Amino acid sequence: MADPPDKQGRAPGEMTPEELARFERRVSELGNKLGKVKAGRNADAEADRDAEMRGRGMAYGLRMAMDLVAAVFVGGLIGWGLDWVLGTRPWLLLLFFLLGFAAGILNVMRTYQQMQREFAARTGGNIGHRVPDDD
Amino acid sequence: MPDPIHQFDLHRIVPINLFGWDVSFTNSAAYMVLVVVLSTGFFMIATRTRSLVPSRLQSVAEIAHDFVADMLRQNVGKEGMKYFPFVFALFIFIFMSNMLGMIPGAFTVTSHLVVTAALAAMVFLTVLVVGFARNGLRFFKLFVPSGVPWYILPLVILIEMISFLARPISHSMRLFANMLAGHITLKVFSGFVVMLLGAGIFAVLSPLSLLMVVAITALEVLVAFLQAYVFTMLTCIYLNDALHPGH
Numbered sequence: 445m446a447d448p449p450d451k452q453g454r455a456p457g458e459m460t461p462e463e464l465a466r467f468e469r470r471v472s473e474l475g476n477k478l479g480k481v482k483a484g485r486n487a488d489a490e491a492d493r494d495a496e497m498r499g500r501g502m503a504y505g506l507r508m509a510m511d512l513v514a515a516v517f518v519g520g521l522i523g524w525g526l527d528w529v530l531g532t533r534p535w536l537l538l539l540f541f542l543l544g545f546a547a548g549i550l551n552v553m554r555t556y557q558q559m560q561r562e563f564a565a566r567t568g569g570n571i572g573h574r575v576p577d578d579d
Numbered sequence: 580m581p582d583p584i585h586q587f588d589l590h591r592i593v594p595i596n597l598f599g600w601d602v603s604f605t606n607s608a609a610y611m612v613l614v615v616v617l618s619t620g621f622f623m624i625a626t627r628t629r630s631l632v633p634s635r636l637q638s639v640a641e642i643a644h645d646f647v648a649d650m651l652r653q654n655v656g657k658e659g660m661k662y663f664p665f666v667f668a669l670f671i672f673i674f675m676s677n678m679l680g681m682i683p684g685a686f687t688v689t690s691h692l693v694v695t696a697a698l699a700a701m702v703f704l705t706v707l708v709v710g711f712a713r714n715g716l717r718f719f720k721l722f723v724p725s726g727v728p729w730y731i732l733p734l735v736i737l738i739e740m741i742s743f744l745a746r747p748i749s750h751s752m753r754l755f756a757n758m759l760a761g762h763i764t765l766k767v768f769s770g771f772v773v774m775l776l777g778a779g780i781f782a783v784l785s786p787l788s789l790l791m792v793v794a795i796t797a798l799e800v801l802v803a804f805l806q807a808y809v810f811t812m813l814t815c816i817y818l819n820d821a822l823h824p825g826h
Contacts, residue, residue: 503805507753514749519741540741543734547742551749558816 497567504559511551519544581773583766587690587759607694610686614675622671643671647811654815655822662818665705669698670811677758677803681796689806690758692751699751702814710821721824750813757806761799768792 459467523540527533593604625640633641647667651659673689680687688694710718722739723732768791775785 499801499805503802503809506757507749507809510749510753510756511745514752515742515745518745518748522741522744543737544741544745547738547745550738550742551745 493567497563500563504555508552508555511555512548515548515551516541516544519547581766581770583763583770586686586762586766589691606686607688607691610676610679610688611694614672614679614688617679618671618675643667646670650812650815651818654812655819658822659815659818662705662709666811666814666818669702669814670807673698673754673810674804674807677807678800680758680762681800681803687758687762689754690762692755695751695755696747698754698810699747702750702817703747706817706821709818710824713822714824718821718824721820746813746817750810754806754810757802761795761802765792765795765799768795 519540519542520537522544523537526536526540530536589605589607591603591605592609595601595603621636622640625634625636628634628637630637644667647670648660648663651663651666655662676688679685680690710721714720722736722743724735724739727735768788771788772785772792775788776782
């Protein structure tokens with residue numbers, strides 16, 4: 445059953461001009477608020493991602509340090525062992541120490557390539573804080 | 580000052596002597612059992628219902644599964660999924676040990692080099708066995724990068740071999756060193772809080788130290804996850820080498 449028309453002869457549910465203006469103001473206020481909340485949330489998400497990328501960066505850094513040291517150590521160990529077996533002290537130790545260093549650098553370079561790939565895939569190429577451009 | 584190393588002490592719970600070897604059940608072993616029981620229990624409960632619309636527990640289990648599965652697929656490819664149980668077990672074990680270690684007073688299994696070295700050796704041997712089983716002698720191609728002139732090839736092969744042999748060492752040292760260093764740092768700063776309180780005027784610095792402890796704890800939780808992730812990630816990369824030697 446339909447409601448009867450009111451005194452001004454408008455259909456039920458229809459708004460007076462004042463009501464309409466108030467309604468639109470409320471909508472735009474709500475839109476502003478929503479925009480603020482969304483912006484805050486985006487900033488939060490960005491900060492989270494930033495912290496995560498920092499953590500990953502640190503993990504990678506420590507990993508590279510360890511890669512380098514481990515290879516030098518293993519190289520030295522092999523050289524020392526060979527010297528011990530062949531009685532050529534200290535020449536093979538020196539040689540393999542250097543080779544170990546080369547291997548360490550190789551490891552670090554491989555790790556770095558992998559890091560680049562992962563970070564590029566994760567962030568789409570922009571790493572760290574967004575810095576306003578001076579130009 | 581409280582001894583920061585004390586937390587890593589091993590003590591025998593059930594002394595066992597096998598053929599002259601001391602294989603006692605220690606607090607470390609107890610925590611390993613706890614880790615296995617907890618993670619097995621969790622996954623059994625989480626996957627009990629197996630509903631299409633997952634419950635909270637089930638979605639945690641699914642996230643963990645997808646996390647490791649994606650890592651394997653990206654780094655090894657589809658055939659890597661054959662090794663999923665191994666890699667997943669590794670990840671969950673390390674992750675649970677690290678996280679359990681974050682509970683004050685708990686023992687951190689992964690802060691002992693023996694444990695991480697055993698895990699890394701397991702991965703290394705798996706790579707060797709799988710590599711030779713699947714590729715035979717072609718596995719040695721791993722040491723021969725393509726496009727290298729013959730006159731420096733011997734040098735490069737030596738370097739590649741050292742780099743290969745260094746893997747289990749850096750693999751195990753990284754996890755161990757991270758957990759050890761983190762827990763020592765935490766203990767030292769917590770020690771400062773108490774020491775400063777009893778140091779007259781310097782007591783005003785005590786809250787600063789406490790703040791550091793809170794910050795480092797947060798960092799350590801991140802490290803606990805990241806190191807489990809890194810260990811698993813490297814396992815995937817090494818497995819990839821075993822399946823596809825030759826760069």
